[in-house]
Amino acid sequence: MAVRVDLNLSLDGVAAPADPTPENPMGADWGLITAAYVGTRTFRTRVLGDSEGRGTTGIDDRYAAAYFEGVGAEVMGAAMFGLHSFPDDPDWRGWWGEEPPFHCPVLVLTHTPRERVEFANGTSFEFLDATAQQALARAEELAGGQDVRVGGGVGVVREFLTAGLVDRLHVALAPVVLGRGGRLWDDVRLLTPEHTVRSEVSESGTVHVTFER
Amino acid sequence: MAVRVDLNLSLDGVAAPADPTPENPMGADWGLITAAYVGTRTFRTRVLGDSEGRGTTGIDDRYAAAYFEGVGAEVMGAAMFGLHSFPDDPDWRGWWGEEPPFHCPVLVLTHTPRERVEFANGTSFEFLDATAQQALARAEELAGGQDVRVGGGVGVVREFLTAGLVDRLHVALAPVVLGRGGRLWDDVRLLTPEHTVRSEVSESGTVHVTFER
Numbered sequence: 001m002a003v004r005v006d007l008n009l010s011l012d013g014v015a016a017p018a019d020p021t022p023e024n025p026m027g028a029d030w031g032l033i034t035a036a037y038v039g040t041r042t043f044r045t046r047v048l049g050d051s052e053g054r055g056t057t058g059i060d061d062r063y064a065a066a067y068f069e070g071v072g073a074e075v076m077g078a079a080m081f082g083l084h085s086f087p088d089d090p091d092w093r094g095w096w097g098e099e100p101p102f103h104c105p106v107l108v109l110t111h112t113p114r115e116r117v118e119f120a121n122g123t124s125f126e127f128l129d130a131t132a133q134q135a136l137a138r139a140e141e142l143a144g145g146q147d148v149r150v151g152g153g154v155g156v157v158r159e160f161l162t163a164g165l166v167d168r169l170h171v172a173l174a175p176v177v178l179g180r181g182g183r184l185w186d187d188v189r190l191l192t193p194e195h196t197v198r199s200e201v202s203e204s205g206t207v208h209v210t211f212e213r
Numbered sequence: 214m215a216v217r218v219d220l221n222l223s224l225d226g227v228a229a230p231a232d233p234t235p236e237n238p239m240g241a242d243w244g245l246i247t248a249a250y251v252g253t254r255t256f257r258t259r260v261l262g263d264s265e266g267r268g269t270t271g272i273d274d275r276y277a278a279a280y281f282e283g284v285g286a287e288v289m290g291a292a293m294f295g296l297h298s299f300p301d302d303p304d305w306r307g308w309w310g311e312e313p314p315f316h317c318p319v320l321v322l323t324h325t326p327r328e329r330v331e332f333a334n335g336t337s338f339e340f341l342d343a344t345a346q347q348a349l350a351r352a353e354e355l356a357g358g359q360d361v362r363v364g365g366g367v368g369v370v371r372e373f374l375t376a377g378l379v380d381r382l383h384v385a386l387a388p389v390v391l392g393r394g395g396r397l398w399d400d401v402r403l404l405t406p407e408h409t410v411r412s413e414v415s416e417s418g419t420v421h422v423t424f425e426r
Contacts, residue, residue: 179400189391192418199388205412
């Protein structure tokens, strides 16, 4: 059982682009940091439901495929579920429609828990007001011996990283410098040999860096 | 003629480690971001004067060698010359003793210019109170058709980058996250296809990223 994080970042560490708008809820720069991942065959098949096998099949796709392997439970912040946008709607079932791409129990951290939500594809959302340590204990119960992924947003990931709870951090650094937005790295300190680090550059120019212990 | 920058950074973009002390004037983390560069045969030969050919000879050394090629003049900030540490000593000739490793004219940006200093090895220091654009115009005169390097510190480099004056930026990202210190990237924005970007990972795990236009 390992605690894992996978994130798409700009080279300057931006995970949450600035200036989200109704038209660009993830921020205008979102496409710049996710282009390589969204272009993979794995993303197109697993998330977009493309059954024709389109998309890239190189190094980016190898990481995309690994992303979906061996995760027994996911932890995410309230904003990533959409609670900050729809705080007063008790029937809100998340951003993903009736096919959320998790296929496992998801723990949503929120100060205002609500009823558990369940989907036919194996995804469920459970809401918890808890510290990172408490959330991890519950997520491990839900994961049934598989890995726990901390999915986001960036504030939740940073909380788990600074608490020393993450065993494997994979970041895909897009070859752009954004200069603004929510950065992953602020106050995070990861040194070798505490972690081993390996890096490789993909065909898209994305730099995949993996910290592991 | 191109304007070039080469910097050693941590993966989170720190160029100037935090907490410099008299014992560690570059900050306690300095060694973590420069280890691969300092370990190259080029650095040992060119900067330390090691005549025995020791040091690494792989990808890091290829970049180290390129660092010294084709530079006709260098621009640096007052702190990098040492003026902030020795502001009142008109005889101060810089950090580097009588063999400064530049071998070309160096333009030092300062609000309190002083007399030009010259060394037998071809290095000279000229002091100028000027904007980035004005400094570049003077550096180009001094460079005699070769490249101008903006050497540092991080604030001066950022000023040239945000003014759009840099043609080639090479950063060597050490595989550590420091979480504190002076970051290069704040407010800097570099996007493809305005710049082409290429990245490669060296034997030391350093990620060399080059933005060029």
